[in-house]
Amino acid sequence: MKSFFRRFMRPIIAILVIYLVFLLGPIAGLDFPIIVGRIQESPKMLVQFLIIGLANGAIVAIIALGYTMVYGIIELINFAHGDVYMIGVFTALSTLSVTGALTTNNPVHLVLGIVAALVVAMIVCASLNVAIERLAYRRLRNAPRLAALISAIGMSFIVENIGLIWAAQSWLVPSFGTTGGGAQKSFPDLLSKIMISLNLDPNLLASTGLGLRFTIKDLLVIVLASILMIGLRFFIQNTRLGKAMRATAQNRDAAKMMGINIDRVISITFLIGGGLAGAAGLMAGLYNNTAWWFMGFRVGIQAFTAAVLGGIGNITGAMLGGFLIGLLAAFSDGYMDARWTNLWVFAVLVLILIFRPTGLLGEQVGEKA
Amino acid sequence: MSKRLFVTFSVLVIASMLLAACGGAGTTAKTLKIVSSLPMTGANLVISQAIVNAEILRLEQAGGKACGGKYNVVYEAWDDASAALGKWDPAVETENANKAAADPTIIAYLGTYNSGAAKLSIPILNQAGPLVMISPANTYPGLTHAAAGLTDPDEPDKYYPSGIRNYARVAATDDYQGSVDANLMVSLGIKTVYIVDDNELYGKGVADSVHQNATKVGITVIAQEGYDTKAADYKALMTKISTSNAGGPPDAIFIGAVVDNNVAQVLKDKVAIMGDNETVKFIGPDAIYTGALIEGAGADVAEGVYASAPGLAFKDLGEVGKKFLADYTARFGGATKEPYAVLGFDTMGAALKAIEDVCAAGGDPTNRQAVRDAVFAIKDYDGALGKWSFDANGDITLLWYVVGKVTGGQFVEFGSFLP
Incomplete structure (x- = not known):
């Protein structure tokens, strides 16, 4: 009986899933003839959705790296990570406000302000992430897995509430206004402002007459994300510390016996993950122009999905997963019904967990996992 | 310092006791x-x-x-x-x-x-x-x-x-708000509208009602669509809408949603893709008639947004x-x-x-x-x-709606409308 299940479970689930997709698909806008018709009608729209999907995917990918690195090294899903990213958005916005970049029209001042915001956001988020690890996770490292997980959810709530308080501090950022910390706050569109002050069109493809939008914002997000990803990959593969991280991920005890300071390596993992979240915070602020105390939650879940999709613990997989999620969401918004976009994103998560639990590129975690 | 603190506290304590005593003795109501x-x-x-x-x-x-x-x-x-x-x-x-x-x-x-x-x-x-x-x-x-x-x-x-x-x-109620918003669109000269809603009881209710009433007064509703209220952005959705009216943008977008549901982000991406709120008008119900929308979207982005709310324009009070x-x-x-x-x-x-x-x-x-x-x-x-008066259902008999328009970073009364 047991072997029967083992043999036929997957085909049965596969048939069920295919049945559901064909039954529910049209309700959720998955109507192939219409989609194909619309792509033929206007192929350049496809390119446009590709650009939007790539830029959004890049942000998700950078956050997914933080999830996957932490999971790779201590097998903990750090649910507070999305909220660390949210703190990155607020740090960046506050830095821009303090440096006067929000009120100036001088392009040099604006660029310097953005660079300062990037550095400050990365430092603050890195420190916050290390502090979270030190306070909440380190002493639970040998406790049951569930204890650390619940403590991660608790940290997530704490950080969200910090964001809620922060968003009400209008002495720091005057545009926070008087409506309290609960509402979305505006993150001014500084990149377009720089372009306009230089008498350039923010849309880099405006002069080509194609009617496509590839703005300075898309460019910055994709370029900055690529630099960070390549840098991280280089660090992990080619430096002593990167080697120590990989060794710790493979087998913590053996790494300890080889003289690697485990606590330090784990701290550095959190430091890098937090720094990436801070950078993602600045990118998201400049790209989507919103700061909101709750914004880390949904992006966090999407990034987690991306990490699982690519193979949790696998850094290349997280990048790939992030881009795929961004593209999937853009295509669902663009060609299907926006009401159902989440359905498709999380349907992918379910399918991956059923059919390929190790993710697209395979897990890279220790033998204990 | 500590002496002064002590005196302050004593005065406060005595004062509160006196007040409590007054409250207890003075009322039988x-x-x-x-x-x-x-x-x-x-x-x-x-x-x-x-x-x-x-x-x-x-x-x-x-x-x-x-x-x-x-x-x-x-x-x-x-x-x-x-x-x-x-x-x-x-x-x-x-x-x-x-x-x-x-x-x-x-x-x-x-x-x-x-x-x-x-x-x-x-x-x-x-x-x-x-x-x-x-x-x-x-x-x-x-x-x-x-x-x-x-x-x-x-x-x-x-x-x-x-x-x-x-x-x-x-x-x-919304069955009147839909009619009010349809009347508003007629008075603004709008011919085509794209409706989005937040999938909630209120938001979808208003959106459905606007859908019905707009059709009734001869406005073309291109489509009605729900959006994910926690998404990071809506650029793809807005790109789709920007070509939904025979290759071009509609005259207006109506949003049926409460302001909590990411309306500021929808507005921001709409302006980024389709231009300011005079080119493609952005109209919403009472739940976006608030300063929170303007702070969330930024005053320049929110400029020109219309919203209707139950009540009378302050100038018509x-x-x-x-x-x-x-x-x-x-x-x-x-x-x-x-x-x-x-x-x-x-x-x-x-x-x-x-x-x-x-x-x-x-x-x-x-x-x-x-x-x-x-x-x-x-x-x-x-x-x-x-x-x-209240009628037998508990509804008010005076069905005034006020329409506001964002001007210079705040909602300014645009006029009062009846269903």
Whole structure:
């Protein structure tokens, strides 16, 4: 009986899933003839959705790296990570406000302000992430897995509430206004402002007459994300510390016996993950122009999905997963019904967990996992 | 330093004892309690606070007493939102309703702000006396009456298990708001509209109603679509909409949503893809008629957004309304811009009038049933909105809507519209 299940479970689930997709698909806008018709009608729209999907995917990918690195090294899903990213958005916005970049029209001042915001956001988020690890996770490292997980959810709530308080501090950022910390706050569109002050069109493809939008914002997000990803990959593969991280991920005890300071390596993992979240915070602020105390939650879940999709613990997989999620969401918004976009994103998560639990590129975690 | 602190504390302690003694010895009057249940955590705080202030003001004008001093009337503003959700929370609203039902001194429940919350609390309070509810803001028609295509077949009766109506409201309902917004679009010369909604009871209700009414007055509705209220951005959705009208953008986008549901982000991406709000107009219902939208989107992005809300344009208010605005400014040290403040004032006004009417008829205002009957009997009440009555369903008879337009970073009254 047991072997029967083992043999036929997957085909049965596969048939069920295919049945559901064909039954529910049209309700959720998955109507192939219409989609194909619309792509033929206007192929350049496809390119446009590709650009939007790539830029959004890049942000998700950078956050997914933080999830996957932490999971790779201590097998903990750090649910507070999305909220660390949210703190990155607020740090960046506050830095821009303090440096006067929000009120100036001088392009040099604006660029310097953005660079300062990037550095400050990365430092603050890195420190916050290390502090979270030190306070909440380190002493639970040998406790049951569930204890650390619940403590991660608790940290997530704490950080969200910090964001809620922060968003009400209008002495720091005057545009926070008087409506309290609960509402979305505006993150001014500084990149377009720089372009306009230089008498350039923010849309880099405006002069080509194609009617496509590839703005300075898309460019910055994709370029900055690529630099960070390549840098991280280089660090992990080619430096002593990167080697120590990989060794710790493979087998913590053996790494300890080889003289690697485990606590330090784990701290550095959190430091890098937090720094990436801070950078993602600045990118998201400049790209989507919103700061909101709750914004880390949904992006966090999407990034987690991306990490699982690519193979949790696998850094290349997280990048790939992030881009795929961004593209999937853009295509669902663009060609299907926006009401159902989440359905498709999380349907992918379910399918991956059923059919390929190790993710697209395979897990890279220790033998204990 | 420590001596001075000690003296200060002693004075405070003695003063508080004296006050307590006065309170205990001076009154034999019974206490009637009125509570409000509104979302006071999250983006709705500004609107809710304006309503609460107006209710406080109305009660203070009555001297906190009713029936010639025989009763002390106290008011408590309860919060039905939670920080975890950042908006009204079903668990908190249910808890509030149960708490009110269990406290026999409470004789009126002023709320809710969200129609979804009212769906939960009406049945609870209906079986507690029934305890009368007066809402300053609920616009979902099904709470009081059936509206074709908008309400479920078993509405509104399913909310009243005891068979007695206990819910009235001073806000005009969505079945009229849809018609008002359609009239607004006609007056703005709009021919095509794309409707998006947040999939919630209120947002989708308004959007459906606008859909019906716009079609009725000859406006082409290109499509109606829900959006994910927690998405990071809507650039792909807006790109799709930008070519939905035979390759170009529609004349206007109508959004049926509450401001908490990421409306600022939708607006921002709409402006980024399709240009400012004169090129493609952005119109929404009462729940986006708030400064929170402008702070979230930025004043330059929000410029030119239209929103309708129950009530009368401040410039069209009558004598009572004008006096209310002046009193509000004097009492709270600043003028209010929220149209809901006027409705909040009349909500408390209706509750106090009902208490007085019960006393005048020789009844007992601690009896919830008596107060309910008096609320439903209100006719030609001289409120801040004008002269109005409640009909048998508990709906207000004065169906004014005010339309605001964002100008220079705030909502400025554009005009008053009737359905």
